[in-house]
Structure formats: C-alpha cells, structure tokens
Amino acid sequence: MDTNIRLTTAQSPSTTAEFAQMRDVPHHKAVGSLMYVALGTRPDIAFAIQTVSRFLTKPGLTHWEAMKRIFHYLKGTMELWLTYGTSKMDLMGYADADGSMAEDRHPISGYAFLIHGGAVSWSTKQQEIIALSTTEAEYVAQHFSA
Amino acid sequence: MDYCANPCPSHATIFDLLEGHGHTSNCPSDPVVTSGIQAPTVIAEEPSHVLEGEGQSDWMMWTNFVMNLVEEYAMAAEIGEAEALEPRTLAEVKCRPDWPLWKKAINEELETLRQAGTWELTEAPPDANIVGSKWVFCMKKDAAGNVIQYKARLVAQGFSQVLGVDYFNTFAPVAKLAAIQSVLAMAAAEDLELHQIDIKGAYLNGELTGREVIFMQQPPGYHAPGLVKLVCRLQKTLYGLKQSGWHWYQKLVEIMLTHLGFAHCDVDQAIFFQREGQAIIIVLVHVDDCTIAVTSITLIADFKARISEYVDITDLGELHWLLGIKIKSDQECCTIHLSQCSYIDSILR
Numbered sequence: 001m002d003t004n005i006r007l008t009t010a011q012s013p014s015t016t017a018e019f020a021q022m023r024d025v026p027h028h029k030a031v032g033s034l035m036y037v038a039l040g041t042r043p044d045i046a047f048a049i050q051t052v053s054r055f056l057t058k059p060g061l062t063h064w065e066a067m068k069r070i071f072h073y074l075k076g077t078m079e080l081w082l083t084y085g086t087s088k089m090d091l092m093g094y095a096d097a098d099g100s101m102a103e104d105r106h107p108i109s110g111y112a113f114l115i116h117g118g119a120v121s122w123s124t125k126q127q128e129i130i131a132l133s134t135t136e137a138e139y140v141a142q143h144f145s146a
Numbered sequence: 147m148d149y150c151a152n153p154c155p156s157h158a159t160i161f162d163l164l165e166g167h168g169h170t171s172n173c174p175s176d177p178v179v180t181s182g183i184q185a186p187t188v189i190a191e192e193p194s195h196v197l198e199g200e201g202q203s204d205w206m207m208w209t210n211f212v213m214n215l216v217e218e219y220a221m222a223a224e225i226g227e228a229e230a231l232e233p234r235t236l237a238e239v240k241c242r243p244d245w246p247l248w249k250k251a252i253n254e255e256l257e258t259l260r261q262a263g264t265w266e267l268t269e270a271p272p273d274a275n276i277v278g279s280k281w282v283f284c285m286k287k288d289a290a291g292n293v294i295q296y297k298a299r300l301v302a303q304g305f306s307q308v309l310g311v312d313y314f315n316t317f318a319p320v321a322k323l324a325a326i327q328s329v330l331a332m333a334a335a336e337d338l339e340l341h342q343i344d345i346k347g348a349y350l351n352g353e354l355t356g357r358e359v360i361f362m363q364q365p366p367g368y369h370a371p372g373l374v375k376l377v378c379r380l381q382k383t384l385y386g387l388k389q390s391g392w393h394w395y396q397k398l399v400e401i402m403l404t405h406l407g408f409a410h411c412d413v414d415q416a417i418f419f420q421r422e423g424q425a426i427i428i429v430l431v432h433v434d435d436c437t438i439a440v441t442s443i444t445l446i447a448d449f450k451a452r453i454s455e456y457v458d459i460t461d462l463g464e465l466h467w468l469l470g471i472k473i474k475s476d477q478e479c480c481t482i483h484l485s486q487c488s489y490i491d492s493i494l495r
Contacts, residue, residue, distance in 0.1 A: 039323060040469070040470070040471050041471055081474070084331040084333075084334035084335070085334025085335050115328060115331035118327075118330075119327075120324055120328045120330075120331050121324035121327065121328070
C-alpha cells in the first residue's frame, strides 16, 4: 500500500458517473481472495487488507488503485516464504496500536506472536472504542492480543 | 498490468471444445469421451435460426451471443474442465460411451456401502420423511489432466431433513490456522517428522444414534430386486446428510481417544496428541486430512498401521500441501517454509 495515500470515505463515489465507473470493479472479490493470503502466510499484507476492506460497500477509484498496489506487491514478492525455526527465541509476542490516524479516530491495534522466530498468529483490527489517548489505545491493543 | 481484465481464452481450445474433440480419456481401451456435451447442443440449434433470420443485425446479435457463449464455455473449461464434462444424472451417464466404466464405479460404491452396513431395507411408516438419494459422478485427474479414476458416490439429499427431528448437531471442529502454524513452528524447532494421511470416505464412517431415524430412498436405478417399495433405514451417515460432519468427528474422537489412547489438546479440539517418554505424536485434523508430527519415522508407520485398523486411509507421505499452503522443509537448517505462491498466482490471473 502506498504510504503517501490516505484512504478515506470521501474518496467513495458520489456522482452517477463515478458509480458507473466502479460498477464492474471486483473490489469485493479481490479483498476476499487476499484475505486468505493475509491469514495464511502473509502477515506483511494484513494491515493493507484491513485498510482496503473498510471500503467494501462503496469502493472508489482510489481504493481500487490501492488494491491493485497490493496485487503488484504480491506479484513482486511471491517468492517470500514464512519460515519457522530460524532462531531459538521461544515464544515472543508483540502488540501495538496506531495513533488514531483514521478519519473516524478509531485506533487500529495489531499483534503478532512468534515461535522461534516464525510468526504463528497475527491480526490487525480496528478498535471498537474511540480512545482518548494513545496510552488508552495501547492498553486496548494489549488486551486484544491477550 | 490490468488485473480485472477477462482472461483471454485461446481460440484453438474453444473450437476443440465445441467440436467435442481434444479431450479424451487416457484409458487405452476406452472410446473417445464425448466431451463438450453441454456446449455443442446450444450451437447445434443455430443454423435453423439463421435460416429464419430476418437481417444482418440479427446475425450480428447472434454472433455476439455465440461469441459470449464461447467465451463463457472457454472460461468454464479453464476454471473446471472436469466439472463441465462430468455427467450430472444417471440417465446422462447411461448414454455415454464410457458407461461401462461408470457402471463399475457405481457397483464399487454400492459394494463399499453394503460392506459398511450403511442401511437396512425396511418399510417406511406412512408419515415418515423420506430423504431422496442421488448419484454424483466425478472423474479424478492427475496433475497432468489425465483421467485416473472414475468415481461414483451415492449422496443423500439432506435438504429435506428437519432440525430437531431428523438431525441435531451439525458442527464439527477443525484445527485453527494459528494452531497448525504453531505445530509447524514446534516441528521446526524440535526437528519433528511431518507426514500426511487422508481418510477415505470419511463421512461413511459416522454412526447415527438411536434417536436419529432416517429413511432414504433406494439408490436411483439400483433398487433391490422385488423390493422396490421398501426404503433404506440408515445406520451410518452418508455424504449429503446434515449431521454427517458431526458424527464423523464423534467417530474420530472415539477412535483417537478410546482405541488409540490419544489425548485432546486443551485449546483446540481438533488436535490430538500422545506422549511416550521422549516421543510425541501430534495429529492435526481438518475433516479428513490428518497432518501428523512425530519425533521418529518408525512411530509414523506404527500410527498409520494402528489407525488403518479402524478407517481406510490414503498415505500421502511427507507433508507438502496443507489447505492450499505449500510447505517445504529444510532438514539441514531445521527450518520449515510456508508459501501460498500458487494461490497468489491463481488470483493474480
């Protein structure tokens, strides 16, 4: 996903022409098919999928471009493998939250658990509450990962 | 690159498909399979329409229609060539030149069901809900697309079953993806052997309980001679029944826990394990796919022998594929690699 582009609902189609343009775009299908990749072996696209899947009901051209960008990335990195057994760190867990950057001010929490250096469980999810501070968001993320 | 474009079908394949050649069975003694059965029937009606045709525009519309049709068939062929060419009904299969092979497959299936004691013939009470039955035909192909097996399966039409009367629970646990990955990570760290087995006709092993009385029509075209009016009272589950998944899981738990002495994993009900001193066997179950992680190769052979006393299994050898994920293990570095490259490849097209 392009780091310089902020996806918002304002980019959803509003005029008839824009709706017509997006009518035959398989955004929904594309997100669905990438979801399994994100769950199965690619924690690196989990956040990108989380972001584009927030615009499933009314995808705009910008969202679709972002989607295509993920496909480009996957095509280029198809040879990446999720590898287990590279180190002897036993179980490690990481959790974090972003600084309420989305337009609706819901923070996004994420976690990853690694066994011997290989990720076994990961997730990215928008928090249900609107946190009053980043500290609160972090606490919620810790709880989410637990 | 444009990812949303239609896949452009090659025209040579289309016409091969439409004319019904180019796709033959590889059984040496077998006549040419009439493939493309569905496709040409529509095209065949075309000349009469053209003769009646009033003008150029009609013809243009028709050509467009045919071209769309052709593209559709070509797409269907690309997506699931086998599906498009497999017969759907018993009547259809009887008309085909490869009927003797199908007949053999049907007889094999009936014999398996008879041996398993799947049903007994009885007279149905007048108000009983009688579930229909149906044959499903499938051609199994190898990676190169050659037909390796003709398969016929009798399925029950479970859609007429009523919740609380004919069936109760319909769920069955499968191993969680995170659990599978944890076991793989553990396997990499502890240098475990990973093998895979598949359970043949898993759902046919499930046993119905006393309170589930299900009557099914006799298999179409294969009624017991002289007993046409009788129906089958099912003793075991069949594919298509609502509760088959649940009963198969119960059966599996019974085999694993009571007969083989395994223990349930506390966090995931679809994981079984057994400890013998230093040795450990972990079995991950995904309906009928069992992934086995063990400390030594002799234990694997032993486990396979023990489980095959209770169910028919296919030994798939070392683990290479699991739920569309390619698995590669590196013995020297003790690492295991996972990749969904072929899945990614298939969605990029």
